[in-house]
Amino acid sequence: MNSILFQLVISQFKLFFREPGVVFWSFGFPVVMAWILGIAFANKGEILRNVAIVTENPAVVSALPKWLHEKSGTVDNQLSGEAELEWEVGMNAGDQARFRFRAMSEEEAVLALKRGQISLWIEGSPETNLSYRFDPDNADARLTYLLLETAFREKISSEIKAEIRPLTMVGIRYVDFLIPGLMAMSIMNACLWGIGWNLIELRIKKLLRRIVATPLRKSIFLISHGLNRMILSAAEMLLLYIFAYFYFDIRIQGSLLALALVFLSGYCAFAGIAILISSRVQNTQSGNGMINIVTMPMFILSGIFFSYHNFPDWLIPYVEVLPLTMLTNSLRGIITEGIGLAQVIQPSLGLFGIGAVCFALGLKLYLWH
Amino acid sequence: MTIEVRNVCKSFKDVDAVRNVSLRVESGEALALLGPNGAGKTTLVEMIEGVQIPDSGEIKILEKTWAKDEHFLRKEIGLALQETRFQDRLTVEETLGLFAGFYGLNQVRTREVLEIIQLESKRDTWVVQLSGGQRQRLALGIAILPRPQILILDEPTTGLDPNARRDLWKILEDFKSTGTTLILTTHYMEEAEFLCERIVMMDQGEILADGTLAQLLDKFGEGDLIEYVIDGSNPTDETNLLGGVLSCRWDSETGQGNLTVNSISETLPKFLDLIKNSEVSLTSLECRRRTLDDLFLAMSGRHLDE
Numbered sequence: 001m002n003s004i005l006f007q008l009v010i011s012q013f014k015l016f017f018r019e020p021g022v023v024f025w026s027f028g029f030p031v032v033m034a035w036i037l038g039i040a041f042a043n044k045g046e047i048l049r050n051v052a053i054v055t056e057n058p059a060v061v062s063a064l065p066k067w068l069h070e071k072s073g074t075v076d077n078q079l080s081g082e083a084e085l086e087w088e089v090g091m092n093a094g095d096q097a098r099f100r101f102r103a104m105s106e107e108e109a110v111l112a113l114k115r116g117q118i119s120l121w122i123e124g125s126p127e128t129n130l131s132y133r134f135d136p137d138n139a140d141a142r143l144t145y146l147l148l149e150t151a152f153r154e155k156i157s158s159e160i161k162a163e164i165r166p167l168t169m170v171g172i173r174y175v176d177f178l179i180p181g182l183m184a185m186s187i188m189n190a191c192l193w194g195i196g197w198n199l200i201e202l203r204i205k206k207l208l209r210r211i212v213a214t215p216l217r218k219s220i221f222l223i224s225h226g227l228n229r230m231i232l233s234a235a236e237m238l239l240l241y242i243f244a245y246f247y248f249d250i251r252i253q254g255s256l257l258a259l260a261l262v263f264l265s266g267y268c269a270f271a272g273i274a275i276l277i278s279s280r281v282q283n284t285q286s287g288n289g290m291i292n293i294v295t296m297p298m299f300i301l302s303g304i305f306f307s308y309h310n311f312p313d314w315l316i317p318y319v320e321v322l323p324l325t326m327l328t329n330s331l332r333g334i335i336t337e338g339i340g341l342a343q344v345i346q347p348s349l350g351l352f353g354i355g356a357v358c359f360a361l362g363l364k365l366y367l368w369h
Numbered sequence: 370m371t372i373e374v375r376n377v378c379k380s381f382k383d384v385d386a387v388r389n390v391s392l393r394v395e396s397g398e399a400l401a402l403l404g405p406n407g408a409g410k411t412t413l414v415e416m417i418e419g420v421q422i423p424d425s426g427e428i429k430i431l432e433k434t435w436a437k438d439e440h441f442l443r444k445e446i447g448l449a450l451q452e453t454r455f456q457d458r459l460t461v462e463e464t465l466g467l468f469a470g471f472y473g474l475n476q477v478r479t480r481e482v483l484e485i486i487q488l489e490s491k492r493d494t495w496v497v498q499l500s501g502g503q504r505q506r507l508a509l510g511i512a513i514l515p516r517p518q519i520l521i522l523d524e525p526t527t528g529l530d531p532n533a534r535r536d537l538w539k540i541l542e543d544f545k546s547t548g549t550t551l552i553l554t555t556h557y558m559e560e561a562e563f564l565c566e567r568i569v570m571m572d573q574g575e576i577l578a579d580g581t582l583a584q585l586l587d588k589f590g591e592g593d594l595i596e597y598v599i600d601g602s603n604p605t606d607e608t609n610l611l612g613g614v615l616s617c618r619w620d621s622e623t624g625q626g627n628l629t630v631n632s633i634s635e636t637l638p639k640f641l642d643l644i645k646n647s648e649v650s651l652t653s654l655e656c657r658r659r660t661l662d663d664l665f666l667a668m669s670g671r672h673l674d675e
Contacts, residue, residue: 007470011459018458018495205454209420210511213450214471215443369420 004216008224009231016232026194026236030186031243037305038175038248048086048098049144052109052121054133064103067125071152089151097147109133120144126152172336179244180331181304183237184266188298188324190233191270192277192291195225199278200287209369218368226271233267253338262334262344265351266327272358273323279365298324323354371396371519371550372417377426379412386412388574389426396518399551401561403661404571405673410554411451413571414521417552418448431518444472447517447549449508451524457497461488464496465510472515479514486510486540502533509540519550526560538563556673558661568661572669585664591615592629594663595640595656599624601649611639624652629659 016022053064064085072087084103090096104112109121119141120134132148134141202208212218244250252259277294281287301308301315302324311319319325326347333339372394379387387409394400402410415421416428419435419442428434430442455464465479483489486506491499499507505525512520522541526534534557541564545551555561561568562582570578570585578585592615601624611628613636619626630636633656644651662673 004470004473007467011456011463011467014463015456015458206450206452207454207456210450210453211471213418213420213443213446213448214468215440215473216471369415 002220005220005224005227008221009228012224012228013232016228026186026190026232027239030182030236030240034175034179034182034240034244035247037178038244041174041178048100049147050100050102050112050118051144051148052112052118053101053103054106054109054121054123055103064101065125067127068101071126087151089147095150097151099144099148099151120148122148173248175244175248176250176336177307177332178305179240179248179250180335181302181328183240184302184324184328184331185299185304186236186240187233187263187266187327188270188295190229190236191267191274192295194229194232194274195271196274196278196291197287198225199275200281200284203278203282203367204284204287212368222275229271230267234263237263250335252335254334255340258339258341258344259331259334261341261348262327262330262351265348265355266323266330268355269323269327269351269358270355272355272362275362276358276365277362279362280367282367298322301325302328304328321350323351326350371398371431372552373427373429374413374417375427375429377413377416377423377428379416379421379424385574387416387423390574390576391426392569392576392579394550394552396550397548398567399545399565400553400567400569401565402552402554402569402571403556403558403561403665403673404554405556405665405671407573408571409574410571411523412574414523414552414554418446418521419443420450444515445518446521447512447515447519448521449505449512449523449525451527453508455496455504455507455511458495460493460495461499461503461507462492464507465514468511469514474514482510482514485513485544487536500533502529502536505529505533505537506540509537513544513549516547517549519552520544521552523554524556525553526555526557534560558665558673561661570661570665570668572665572671577668578664582661585661586659592631593633593656593658595628595630595633595637595654597626597628597640597651597655598653599626599644599649600652601647611636611643 016026053068055065068085072085085101087099087101088096089099102112102118104121106121106123109118112118113121119138120132123131123133130152132145134145136142199208202211211221241250241252273294277290278287281290301311301319302322303309303319304324308316308319308325320329330344330347333343372392374390374392377387377390378385390409390413392413402413404410412421416423417430419439422435431445433442435442459467462479462483465482466476469475469479469482483492486509488503488506488510491503496504496507509522509525512522525541526537529537538560541551545564551565553560553564566581568578568580568582568585569576578588580588613631615629615631617626617628628636628640637656641651665671665673
């Protein structure tokens with residue numbers, strides 16, 4: 001390796017490891033996030049669904065009605081008149097549900113709904129006319145309604161027997177979906193903050209101008225930044241994978257060569273974007289803004305934490321050409337589906353292309369002084 | 370000749386930063402560009418450094434131009450830009466070593482420069498822990514690393530306390546003996562007087578005066594000054610009659626006045642007699658030789674430190 005390139009890369013390593021905060025955000029944060037989200041969405045038990053029981057009779061507004069105690073099997077003189085009740089239904093994973101009922105006035109229920117404390121309330125009684133009040137566009141409220149309706153039904157038609165068989169094998173858990181997304185996110189962050197932000201900072205400090213006033217070739221300077229972050233980014237990914245391997249029992253199902261190609265192409269795409277973003281920015285606020293403008297939409301749309309297939313159909317083709325989506329899908333394919341080199345060549349070429357175009361444009365626009 | 374600037378102009382949006390400036394600097398010369406903020410000094414030196422490109426005109430350095438010989442010129446020019454902040458968490462030696470690498474220099478030169486800038490004791494200190502004066506010495510060290518033929522320093526002592534400023538002057542004074550051509554921008558007249566034989570005064574993008582200190586004072590600053598503050602009516606009419614007075618000014622609101630005289634020793638006794646015999650009282654008196662700031666004020670209506 002060119003000795004000055006080596007010297008530059010080493011200097012950048014020193015700067016990186018001498019900033020404990022930066023080391024944590026690069027190495028610690030993705031692992032902590034994987035751990036928290038992996039735990040949060042696994043083994044969490046049934047969600048407790050809060051439901052309001054609204055009565056129009058001011059005299060009994062603080063007490064749950066008798067019919068609810070009967071339905072829930074807690075008809076008991078001691079409990080009768082209580083304002084709160086928990087009820088668990090279902091025997092098997094998949095049909096279990098836990099409800100917590102609270103008696104309140106309609107005004108209180110509206111307020112609780114606004115605050116997100118409940119997603120649904122019930123008026124009336126099964127003998128008269130039981131009515132459910134909820135936002136039909138709220139999927140969680142609809143699920144609560146269906147679970148409640150099933151639980152309240154005293155006689156279930158038994159002509160069609162149905163069985164729920166829980167799927168819990170490795171590869172289809174939420175954490176299997178999550179880890180490749182976090183890896184892709186970590187590559188994006190390493191480039192945009194590690195390269196883009198660093199270059200912007202050097203310009204703000206006027207150090208960029210000072211460095212290019214020496215005989216050092218600009219290409220060597222930029223390559224040193226790219227190389228340094230690529231090594232760090234590979235280490236970040238490896239650390240995250242080691243954690244996922246031991247803690248969540250995640251295995252790479254596909255080709256390691258394909259994984260290396262996808263990593264390299266994703267890295268090139270985001271390194272190019274980082275050069276473009278940093279090409280003209282001259283102050284901290286604009287730098288922050290530019291990086292957030294690029295990262296935020298991809299965080300939301302690219303299916304890092306949740307599938308983008310829930311977005312409207314017209315949006316999905318656009319989402320699928322975002323670099324973070326291409327990178328995430330390829331990593332997910334390799335890690336969880338076991339796809340090989342042939343299947344990742346097309347997205348990798350796309351990522352290399354994005355990187356090349358952004359890099360060329362960035363260099364053309366680059367404000368060295 | 371080392372540097373030749375010919376009819377150079379540079380504008381930023383609506384501001385004409387440098388207007389048709391021509392300047393020749395000989396080898397080994399020490400030249401100060403003196404002027405207040407916004408005078409165009411930094412823009413001019415940045416064009417000489419190849420950091421800015423002139424809108425029109427021509428700059429030749431060591432008979433070469435930036436367009437054709439950038440790589441050569443980068444090796445021959447050492448510079449310290451205004452307000453460069455080096456990486457906080459690299460040590461002094463690492464910072465010097467890194468820049469030495471850019472010039473293809475080895476550790477021996479790094480150690481020599483550490484000694485020249487008197488930072489051997491701080492070699493393992495992070496840049497963030499250095500004082501302002503030490504950081505400026507580090508910037509100077511980086512500038513002299515390649516043993517440049519031309520050294521350009523843009524306001525190297527701005528913001529430093531007097532001691533730190535004197536430390537830097539001492540290093541620069543020693544360095545001048547190597548025969549390097551020095552261009553220095555400053556708005557401190559003492560710095561220009563101390564370090565440079567030739568002074569170029571700039572304002573609003575133009576050169577107002579160019580010469581040695583003695584030449585400038587002889588040409589533009591004839592006479593010494595008697596400055597006073599009085600409590601009472603204007604004595605200007607009588608002061609004109611004192612003899613040896615070249616000009617006089619008086620501000621009725623503040624009571625401040627000054628006389629430009631051929632000889633302080635000749636005029637001062639007469640002035641004091643005049644005050645004694647009049648109904649005004651003298652609250653302050655100062656006699657001094659004219660300075661570059663007085664010249665600049667006379668030429669531009671502004672002080673150098675504005």
